[in-house]
Amino acid sequence: MLVSGNEILQKAHKENYGVGAFNFVNYEMLSTIFEAADEKKSPIIVQASEGAIKYLGIDMAVGMVKILANRYPHIPVALHLDHGTSYESCVKAIRAGFTSVMIDASHHPFLENLQETKRVVEVAHCAGVSVEAELGRLMGIEDNISVDEKDACLVNPKEAEEFVKESKVDFLAPAIGTSHGAFKFKGEPKLDFERLIEVKRLTNIPLVLHGASAIPNEVREAFLQSGGDLKGSKGVPFEFLQEAIKGGINKINTDTDLRIAFMSEVRRVANEDKTQFDLRKFFAPAKDFMRKVIAERMEILGSAGKI
Numbered sequence: 001m002l003v004s005g006n007e008i009l010q011k012a013h014k015e016n017y018g019v020g021a022f023n024f025v026n027y028e029m030l031s032t033i034f035e036a037a038d039e040k041k042s043p044i045i046v047q048a049s050e051g052a053i054k055y056l057g058i059d060m061a062v063g064m065v066k067i068l069a070n071r072y073p074h075i076p077v078a079l080h081l082d083h084g085t086s087y088e089s090c091v092k093a094i095r096a097g098f099t100s101v102m103i104d105a106s107h108h109p110f111l112e113n114l115q116e117t118k119r120v121v122e123v124a125h126c127a128g129v130s131v132e133a134e135l136g137r138l139m140g141i142e143d144n145i146s147v148d149e150k151d152a153c154l155v156n157p158k159e160a161e162e163f164v165k166e167s168k169v170d171f172l173a174p175a176i177g178t179s180h181g182a183f184k185f186k187g188e189p190k191l192d193f194e195r196l197i198e199v200k201r202l203t204n205i206p207l208v209l210h211g212a213s214a215i216p217n218e219v220r221e222a223f224l225q226s227g228g229d230l231k232g233s234k235g236v237p238f239e240f241l242q243e244a245i246k247g248g249i250n251k252i253n254t255d256t257d258l259r260i261a262f263m264s265e266v267r268r269v270a271n272e273d274k275t276q277f278d279l280r281k282f283f284a285p286a287k288d289f290m291r292k293v294i295a296e297r298m299e300i301l302g303s304a305g306k307i
């Protein structure tokens, strides 16, 4: 059943578990996320970036989610706009049927971010749609980073408190040291858990971890085996995800792990049978592997069995 992001994340916030927010760019990814949720009895957030919306068409993105939500009426699912860059983009998504939006004005100064977020919250809440905002900049923390540099890039807990109070935003993504993609950390993985705990204490709302892909060994190996190159890649270890959930993270954004898993299988099949051109012979094993990766993640985040 299609529900607002709030319906899913308020429960996760109260019961202290994480829910995967999985990106999709086509039917294969989207249907696989639903299949894993069905298998694990897990709520899900499915999210589309502006790039994914451009690729699919907004009507197709919403249409596919609605059809799958009807096919699996027992699964609570929210359709979320990932990294909306403007008020206009959020309004378009709301009008098209998204049940949750992110306004990402985190690259603007604090007050501008706050003003833009407030505008989105006002219109979204009239439509029963939840809103996520971000504070700080997404970047991996390096071992030798100074306290000043850290303060300049990562979320400021006091600002987070004021931001949430003033904007009435539903969820906040605090920058605590993750980054997008497959190359998250130069040295050892490191996240600022103390900062996270302070943000949770001062805001007491569901928090979001962007750049939360783990690149599990099995996924990295499959990609390498297929002939792919992931030199220097590093994800957020599973133990860190669980520590982050203990510290108050409830929405765990995941895209890279799904892309790598899917493409490993596509490349493997392409290499193994150079005469193959039936799309289904590539996509069926790609979906199988991706489903396994998502199902494992649902166990790790604690959302398995929550419906």
Ligand code: G3H
Pocket (backbone or CB within 6 Å): 023, 049, 050, 051, 052, 082, 083, 180, 255, 256
């Ligand atoms: O946070 C970004 C997501 O991984 C989506 O990326 O803009 O390439 O669709 P994209």
Ligand code: 13P
Pocket (backbone or CB within 6 Å): 023, 082, 083, 179, 180, 181, 182, 209, 210, 211, 212, 213, 214, 253, 254, 255, 256, 257
């Ligand atoms: P990953 O690149 O770690 O999968 O993060 C995705 C994300 O944060 C989408 O908003």
Ligand code: ZN
Pocket (backbone or CB within 6 Å): 083, 180, 210, 211, 253
């Ligand atoms: Zn993100």
